[in-house]
Amino acid sequence: MNTFENKQDFSEELKAYRLLVDTCLESVYKDIYPRSLYEPIEYVLSSGGKRLRPIVTMLCAGAVGQKPEDAVQCGSALEILHNFTLLHDDIMDSSPLRRGRQTVHVKWDDATAILSGDVMLGVAYRLLLSSIKGKERSLDMLDAFTQGLIDVCEGQALDLDFQSLSDISMNQYMQMIEMKTSRLLEISAIVGAFYGNANDETVHSIKEFARHLGLAFQIQDDLLDLTADSSEFGKLTGQDLIEGKKSYLIVRASEKNLPLKDKELLDMYIRKKGISMEEIPGMIRMLSSNDVLLDAQNAIKFHGEQAKLHLSTLVESTHQKALMWLTDKMSQRTM
Amino acid sequence: MNTFENKQDFSEELKAYRLLVDTCLESVYKDIYPRSLYEPIEYVLSSGGKRLRPIVTMLCAGAVGQKPEDAVQCGSALEILHNFTLLHDDIMDSSPLRRGRQTVHVKWDDATAILSGDVMLGVAYRLLLSSIKGKERSLDMLDAFTQGLIDVCEGQALDLDFQSLSDISMNQYMQMIEMKTSRLLEISAIVGAFYGNANDETVHSIKEFARHLGLAFQIQDDLLDLTADSSEFGKLTGQDLIEGKKSYLIVRASEKNLPLKDKELLDMYIRKKGISMEEIPGMIRMLSSNDVLLDAQNAIKFHGEQAKLHLSTLVESTHQKALMWLTDKMSQRTM
Numbered sequence: 001m002n003t004f005e006n007k008q009d010f011s012e013e014l015k016a017y018r019l020l021v022d023t024c025l026e027s028v029y030k031d032i033y034p035r036s037l038y039e040p041i042e043y044v045l046s047s048g049g050k051r052l053r054p055i056v057t058m059l060c061a062g063a064v065g066q067k068p069e070d071a072v073q074c075g076s077a078l079e080i081l082h083n084f085t086l087l088h089d090d091i092m093d094s095s096p097l098r099r100g101r102q103t104v105h106v107k108w109d110d111a112t113a114i115l116s117g118d119v120m121l122g123v124a125y126r127l128l129l130s131s132i133k134g135k136e137r138s139l140d141m142l143d144a145f146t147q148g149l150i151d152v153c154e155g156q157a158l159d160l161d162f163q164s165l166s167d168i169s170m171n172q173y174m175q176m177i178e179m180k181t182s183r184l185l186e187i188s189a190i191v192g193a194f195y196g197n198a199n200d201e202t203v204h205s206i207k208e209f210a211r212h213l214g215l216a217f218q219i220q221d222d223l224l225d226l227t228a229d230s231s232e233f234g235k236l237t238g239q240d241l242i243e244g245k246k247s248y249l250i251v252r253a254s255e256k257n258l259p260l261k262d263k264e265l266l267d268m269y270i271r272k273k274g275i276s277m278e279e280i281p282g283m284i285r286m287l288s289s290n291d292v293l294l295d296a297q298n299a300i301k302f303h304g305e306q307a308k309l310h311l312s313t314l315v316e317s318t319h320q321k322a323l324m325w326l327t328d329k330m331s332q333r334t335m
Numbered sequence: 336m337n338t339f340e341n342k343q344d345f346s347e348e349l350k351a352y353r354l355l356v357d358t359c360l361e362s363v364y365k366d367i368y369p370r371s372l373y374e375p376i377e378y379v380l381s382s383g384g385k386r387l388r389p390i391v392t393m394l395c396a397g398a399v400g401q402k403p404e405d406a407v408q409c410g411s412a413l414e415i416l417h418n419f420t421l422l423h424d425d426i427m428d429s430s431p432l433r434r435g436r437q438t439v440h441v442k443w444d445d446a447t448a449i450l451s452g453d454v455m456l457g458v459a460y461r462l463l464l465s466s467i468k469g470k471e472r473s474l475d476m477l478d479a480f481t482q483g484l485i486d487v488c489e490g491q492a493l494d495l496d497f498q499s500l501s502d503i504s505m506n507q508y509m510q511m512i513e514m515k516t517s518r519l520l521e522i523s524a525i526v527g528a529f530y531g532n533a534n535d536e537t538v539h540s541i542k543e544f545a546r547h548l549g550l551a552f553q554i555q556d557d558l559l560d561l562t563a564d565s566s567e568f569g570k571l572t573g574q575d576l577i578e579g580k581k582s583y584l585i586v587r588a589s590e591k592n593l594p595l596k597d598k599e600l601l602d603m604y605i606r607k608k609g610i611s612m613e614e615i616p617g618m619i620r621m622l623s624s625n626d627v628l629l630d631a632q633n634a635i636k637f638h639g640e641q642a643k644l645h646l647s648t649l650v651e652s653t654h655q656k657a658l659m660w661l662t663d664k665m666s667q668r669t670m
Binding site: 033034036037088091092110111114115117118119121122123125126129133138139142143146147149150153154156157158160161 | 368369371372423426427445446449450452453454456457458460461464468473474477478481482484485488489491492493495496
C-alpha cells in the first residue's frame with residue numbers, strides 16, 4: 001500500500017522552476033570570454049537535462065518556509081557542480097554520448113573538456129557565494145557544497161577502482177553510489193534547507209530523503225542502461241556493459257547462485273572487463289531470467305518509499321507534496 | 336640605484352615557514368582514502384617546490400600585523416590550488432616532467448590526473464573554509480580565492496588559444512600571464528592581507544606588489560626555459576620551444592626588426608608550432624644575438640623594482656623586509 005499517494009500533478013510548477021534555472025545558468029556562459037572556454041560550458045548547460053538538483057534545492061527551501069524562487073542561484077550552483085562531474089567523468093570513461101549528443105571531449109578535445117570543467121567549479125562557487133551573503137548559515141552551505149565536491153570525486157575514484165577488481169560486494173557498491181550520486185542530491189537538499197534556516201532535525205530528514213532518492217535514482221540509471229529507449233535516454237543501450245562497469249545489475253548477479261552457463265557469462269564479463277555490442281542481448285536475457293532486473297526494480301521501489309517516509313516527517317506543505325510527487329516520478333522514469 | 340637594498344638574510348625564516356606549510360599539506364593526503372585518488376596528491380604535494388604562494392600569504396599577513404604562522408592554512412590552500420593547476424596544465428600541455436620527476440598523467444594516467452586534480456580543489460576549499468571561520472572578512476577571502484580559480488583557468492585558455500594564433504602582441508601576452516601566473520600570487524597576497532584585516536589601501540598596495548612579482552616570476556620562468564640547468568630547474572631545456580609556446584621571448588622577438596635569416600627561423604617556429612630538440616641551440620643564439628634575452632632580463636628587473644615600490648608604501652616591519660628580500664631572490668633565481 002502506498003501511503004503517500006499524490007493526487008496533484010506538479011509538472012507545471014516544476015517546469016516553471018526549470019525555466020528559472022535555465023535563465024540563471026545562461027548568465028554564467030552567455031557572452032563570457034574567452035569563448036574557447038565558455039562555448040563548451042554553454043553546450044553542456046544549455047542541453048536541457050532534468051535540473052533535478054536545483055529543483056530539489058528550491059523545493060526543500062520551499063518546504064522549510066522560504067520562497068523556492070529565492071534559492072534558484074544556490075540550486076543552479078549545484079547544477080553546475082553536477083555538470084562539471086559529468087564533463088570530467090565522460091573523459092575518464094571515454095563516453096561518446098551524453099543526453100543524445102557528442103560529449104565535450106569528443107566534440108572538442110580532452111584539454112578543452114578538462115579546462116572547461118575546471119572553470120565550471122569556480123563559476124559554481126562564485127554563484128553560490130553571491131547568493132548566500134548575509135545568510136545566517138552561509139558557511140554551512142559552503143562546507144556542504146565543498147564536502148559534496150570531495151565526496152563525488154572519491155565516489156568516482158571508487159567506481160574506477162571497482163573496474164579492475166573482480167569481486168565487489170553489494171555493500172561496497174552501495175557505498176560507492178552513495179558518494180557518487182546520492183551525495184550531490186543530499187547537498188542540493190540540505191543547501192535548500194540551510195537557505196531556509198531549518199533546524200537540525202529538519203535538515204536530517206531532508207538529507208535522508210535525498211540520500212534515498214539518490215540511491216533509487218542511480219539503481220534506476222543502471223537499469224535504464226539496458227531497458228531504456230536509447231534515443232530517449234540519450235546514451236547507447238548497454239554502454240555500461242561495454243565499459244565493463246560494475247553496475248547494480250552486475251553486483252546483484254554476482255551475489256546469486258546462477259546456473260553454470262549464466263555464471264560463465266558473468267565470469268567472462270568480469271574477466272574481460274566488459275562485453276561487445278553483439279553480446280548485450282544475451283546478457284540482458286541472463287539478467288532477466290535470474291530476476292536481477294526484478295531485484296533492481298524492487299530496490300528502486302524500496303528507496304523511493306524510504307525517501308517519502310522521511311519527507312512525511314516534515315510539516316505538510318505544497319512543496320513537501322511536490323517533493324513526494326517528484327520522488328514517484330523519478331522512481332518511475334524511463335529516461 | 337636600488338633604493339630597497341636588503342642587508343638581512345631571511346633564508347632561515349622562510350625555511351621555517353616552508354616546514355609549517357609542508358606539515359599542513361601532509362594532513363590533506365596522509366592516510367586518506369581511496370589511495371588511488373590521494374597517492375598522486377601525496378606525490379605532487381610532497382615533491383617540495385618553493386612554496387612561494389603560502390609564504391607570500393604568511394608574510395603579507397605578517398606585514399599587516401598578524402602572526403604569519405596563523406595564516407599557514409590559508410596559504411596552504413593556495414599552494415594546493417596552485418598545484419591543481421600544474422597537474423591539469425601538464426595533461427593539457429602533454430608535459431613529461433615537473434620538478435625533475437614524471438608528471439602524474441605519465442606516472443599514472445590521464446583519468447587519475449584529472450580526478451586527483453579535481454579533489455585537490457575541494458580539499459583546498461575545505462582547508463580555506465576551516466581556517467577562516469569567525470574572521471571578519473571570511474567571505475572576501477572566499478570571493479578572492481574563487482576569482483583566482485576562474486582567472487587562472489581563463490589565463491590557461493588564452494595560453495592554449497595563443498598556440499594556434501600566429502601573431503600575439505606583447506599586450507595580449509602580458510594579459511595572459513597576469514591571469515595565468517600573477518593572479519594566484521595576488522590572491523595569495525590579499526588573502527593574507529584580509530586575514531590580517533587590512534584596510535583597502537593596504538590591500539591595494541599588497542595586490543600591486545604581488546602582481547608585479549608574478550610578472551617578474553613568469554618572464555623569469557620563460558627565460559629559464561632556455562638558460563637554466565635542466566637538472567636543477569626540473570624541466571627539460573627548451574621544453575616551451577618544443578611545445579610551440581608563445582613565451583615572452585617569442586612575443587618579444589616578433590616585435591623586433593629581425594635580420595632576414597632570423598625572421599625566417601621565427602616564422603618557421605610559428606608556422607610549425609614548435610621546433611625539435613636539435614633546433615634549440617640555433618634558436619637560443621638567435622634570441623641572444625637580437626637582445627631578446629637581455630630584454631627579458633630588463634623586464635624582470637623592472638617588475639621586481641615595481642613590486643618593491645609598492646611594498647615600500649607599507650608600514651615598515653620585519654615581514655615587509657622579508658617580502659622585499661623574497662622579491663630580490665625571485666628576480667634572480669636560477670631554478
